[in-house]
Amino acid sequence: MxxxxxxxxxxxxxxxxxxxxxxxxxxxxxxxxxxxxxxxxxxxxxxxxxxxxxxxxxxxxxxxxxxxxxxxxxxxxxxxxxxxxxxxxxxxxxxxxxxxxxxxxxxxxxxxxxxxxxxxxxxxxxxxxxxxxxxxxxxxxxxxxxxxxxxxxxxxxxxxxxxxxxxxxxxxxxxxxxxxxxxxVDYPDRAAELAILKARHPGLEPKLAKQIVAVVQALRAEDLEKKPGVAEMLDWAAALAGLGINDLGTDRAAVQATLVCILKTAADRDAAPPEMVERLIGKVA
Amino acid sequence: MRVTRFPARAEGLADRVAGFIAHLRMNGWVLGPAETAATLSAMAAVDATEPGQVRMALRALLAADADSWKQFEPLFDAYWFNTGAIRHSEAKAHVRTQSARPLIWQKHLNDHKGPDGGAEESAAPETPDTRGDDDSAEGTEGRLIATQTQALTRRDLRELMDDETLRAAEQAAVRLARAIRDRRSRRQRQATKGPRLDLRRTLRASVARGGEPLDLFRKRRPERPVRIVALADVSGSMTIYARPFLAFVRGLVGADARAEAFLFHTRLLRVTPALRDTDTLRAAGRLSLMAEGFGGGTDIGGSLAKLYDGYGRQFDRRTVVVILSDGYCTGTPGALAEALQKIHRRAGRIVWLNPLARWRDHAPVAAAMKAAAPHLDAHLPANTIEALAALEAEFAKL
The missing domain is CATH 3.40.50.300 (P-loop containing nucleotide triphosphate hydrolases)
Known part of the structure; x- marks a missing residue:
């Protein structure tokens, strides 16, 4: 070694x-x-x-x-x-x-x-x-x-x-x-981010973890003022887990409400409207 | 597997490492002999027979910022694996222009035939190819290559640059830039080397010293520099004004290190580095490469929207956006108004210098100006050098 x-x-x-x-x-x-x-x-x-x-x-x-x-x-x-x-x-x-x-x-x-x-x-x-x-x-x-x-x-x-x-x-x-x-230090790639999420929230459903990482990665590719970092991703995961959501596809309203964890300016809320997030989730769900 | 081949004359590892440092230095890295020594000790700290480890170790040691961090990989490969040329991206662009020239020519001839072409381009969904060309317009190094193919048909800016009268325009701009840039706050702030004593702070600190004012604090009026962002319209309708306006923009940019300059017609080009170039000939050359599209149509709204998207984040309340244009626009007035409104929300002031503003029947002609007017802080005439020089008083009021 x-x-x-x-x-x-x-x-x-x-x-x-x-x-x-x-x-x-x-x-x-x-x-x-x-x-x-x-x-x-x-x-x-x-x-x-x-x-x-x-x-x-x-x-x-x-x-x-x-x-x-x-x-x-x-x-x-x-x-x-x-x-x-x-x-x-x-x-x-x-x-x-x-x-x-x-x-x-x-x-x-x-x-x-x-x-x-x-x-x-x-x-x-x-x-x-x-x-x-x-x-x-x-x-x-x-x-x-x-x-x-x-x-x-x-x-x-x-x-x-x-x-x-x-x-x-x-x-x-x-x-x-x-x-x-x-x-x-750049944003982690998909695999690394998934590993981080697993290390920090070991109890998370593997499917949900994959969805969270995929959505956050996709959001980073969008033109946002404050791109969601790893910390925001972890916050979001904690919020979703706390609400008992196991699949981003099921409870869309609750998922939208938790987006405050990753979109932190008014401009970004506008830049990533609910329809776009729906689409991102639709892709990964 | 890729293997490092040592040239016969190399005497050993130390010699090769010194060669690598020299190689990086040749590529513009600032490295001294201390780095060579540190490199050798770093190689002792890792498994020097593992290329992957050495690569990571040397990158951490020798890279100094985000740019060099990204450059390191190809430079490393070029030296240790004899891959030769490192300019992959440029080489590719070059090959593409060579082999596919007829097709590309076709595209640009269609795109930029007339004023309508620009509007079509912005409306149509972009193919990957035109996107690439759009990027080239941003004016960063290496991306200029794409415009090289088009530059031949376009106007050579060399003619636009070397004229005696242009100096007057440039000087007017320098004075103007000074007039709006040198602002001082009326308030006083603490400063290590201020002209006055900050009595309040000194007294407060004296409490800790048993009432003896041992620590003297000073204060001064802080500078609140205004940042200028200049946009010059270089479309067909502005051709006769292009020369003095370019000199004017050059003056604005030259007077202040934080100023930015853009040219626009159907798209937006950042020309700050080219205008700052102290070598006038090289500056003219760089501008000529960007000059593609000069004298065509105008999409003011689209260009301003692009400015906002790309650079809007850098604007603050102390930014003055100066637009030099006649307001003839192929885009819709609504788009222009929307873009101006967005910029206005971030920037402190928007000033529109219009060569036509003196004309009596101007207002009805350009519908775009009507839409833009509510979002402007000032709409000033700029049809002669004298008019430009006279702006100083107006700018001082802003």
């Missing part, structure tokens, strides 16, 4: 059906000690990969959700000013006592490099953060050390496994791309 297939089957045990090339990228990022950048449309399970990997490695998952305006004090560290003030007022704390680990608030990046066991660091939607933040990140990802002026340099006790995800909100810098391994 080769290592990446090994990893793939371990991921499958946690309920994550990984593409072979994703498994290879994960394996390599471990072997070479490099961060892995995952790109792809929303809802294909990029974030789930990190969660599954943490489960496989039996490691802690530290997540940094990026957003516009994210800065060092939210991503790396901050001093706990309130506690410092209290210490001065109440105890008359001396200066060197004020700038100690006790008053340091560890934010995800510092947290990740000060773990004794290597954690999985998930930097989610990196493209939402500003470019300046990317520069901070580059420094941390290449040296795995953080300098705090009052405390000195903190070196990583263990190298975290870093996974970055991006949705294409903005172009990432070449420098960041060069430091990372890259994997493009």
């Amino acid at each position: 080769t290592p990446h297939l090994d990893l793939q089957s371990q991921l499958a045990l946690t309920g994550y059906v990984a593409d072979e090339s994703v498994a290879m990228a994960l394996h390599l990022s471990g072997a070479l000690g490099r961060p892995l950048l995952l790109e792809g449309p929303a809802g294909v399970g990029k974030t789930e990969i990190a969660k599954a990997l943490a489960q496989v490695m039996n490691a802690r998952l530290i997540r940094l959700q990026c957003y516009e305006g994210l800065d060092a004090s939210h991503a790396i560290y901050e001093w706990n000013y309130q506690r410092q003030l209290l210490a001065i007022r109440a105890e008359g704390a001396r200066e060197d006592a004020l700038f100690s680990e006790k008053y340091l608030l560890r934010r995800p990046l510092l947290e990740a490099i000060s773990q004794p066991e290597p954690p999985v660091l998930l930097i989610d939607e990196i493209d939402r953060a500003d470019e300046e933040f990317e520069a901070y990140l580059l420094e941390i990802l290449s040296d795995f050390q953080i300098t705090i002026p009052e405390l000195g340099t903190i070196k990583a006790q263990s190298r975290p496994r870093v996974i970055l995800t991006a949705n294409g909100t903005r172009d990432l810098s070449d420098a960041l791309r060069r430091r990372c391994l890259y994997s493009y």
Whole structure:
């Protein structure tokens, strides 16, 4: 058994059906000690990969959700000013006592490099953060050390496994791309999607599972604003199962009502009118 | 089974891998010596005798974005399996035009004979072949090949590009683009390098410092750039205006990196990359390839609908859609109004520059304009260079 297939089957045990090339990228990022950048449309399970990997490695998952305006004090560290003030007022704390680990608030990046066991660091939607933040990140990802002026340099006790995800909100810098391994995660094909559905909802009727996957795949081929991702497909399956529907062909009204799980904008409701969905279901039923 | 054949001069794996990196570099990939070293260590981490594994490993390592991720497979095959040429799609298109030329000629002669041809085309269900040609009109690389067969019969835009007076039109456009683009908000937002202190934020932060304003926050008026989407009509009725209008559109696009330009007649062509090309000769060449269909009929409604379908998602409230057309249209006025209404719902402003608007008896002539009028924010005359230059004041009001 080769290592990446090994990893793939371990991921499958946690309920994550990984593409072979994703498994290879994960394996390599471990072997070479490099961060892995995952790109792809929303809802294909990029974030789930990190969660599954943490489960496989039996490691802690530290997540940094990026957003516009994210800065060092939210991503790396901050001093706990309130506690410092209290210490001065109440105890008359001396200066060197004020700038100690006790008053340091560890934010995800510092947290990740000060773990004794290597954690999985998930930097989610990196493209939402500003470019300046990317520069901070580059420094941390290449040296795995953080300098705090009052405390000195903190070196990583263990190298975290870093996974970055991006949705294409903005172009990432070449420098960041060069430091990372890259994997493009696309919508799964029919067989893979069926396997995902089976892994997540093992109790589902095989016939219904096939129908669900076929309809979702067909909807993705349509011109929709927000194409239904894997997450939406799973939601829909859960909704159908919850309503006790065993065949899409039988209870059309209920099926139409559950479409809110996969069509999420008004424009998409218009683009996929009931007649069209009927036709899709008719084809697979 | 496909086997990698090593050339006799290659000294071993490292040499071949270096060759592979050089091969990728030649195909436009940005890779340094560090990548070569990383490639070798990646091959040590997988089973290097398994082509499938090596392929996946190197793709994860060397690809940097979605495009290169997709390019990798053929490049890999070309180098390691000696398949030679990698341009499968282009080669196919070329063979098709060569072997089936008479048939294709026939089709296009029928399609674009006159103004009616365009309307027929849009009404008739599309065969796979015409679909392919439609795609070619989008202006992405490699797809231009299909138009090469038609370019011979069409007007050469080179004549349309190099004229002295065109510079005036272009400059007017640049000024205009600046007038509407450089907008600043009246509000102030926090910014790392702002000219003013953000007192509210500084005071708030000083609470954490025991009342000492140690952290200084700054603010500035954020820029709210307006994005221009320019569409120029290049149909038969607009022939005499095509030259200055093209220069005008070029000016609009050149002034701002986010602007987009389209030409339309019976279909819509995106010409932004061609107009941005700094090499004017190459730009003229690229435009000539797209020029097929110039001087034919117009389907404004259809073209606008296509614009909405393809690019509408990129529009926002800060988008100004500029349409340069006389409003003579073979499509129905209803379709035009519907398309404009859709665009208006997403875009901030729609401005119609009409070379005929100055004419007294214009209004009754073009029924399409009547249908379009309620959806326009401005309908302005643009029959001379001076008129174009005078638009600046009008645009500043938008």
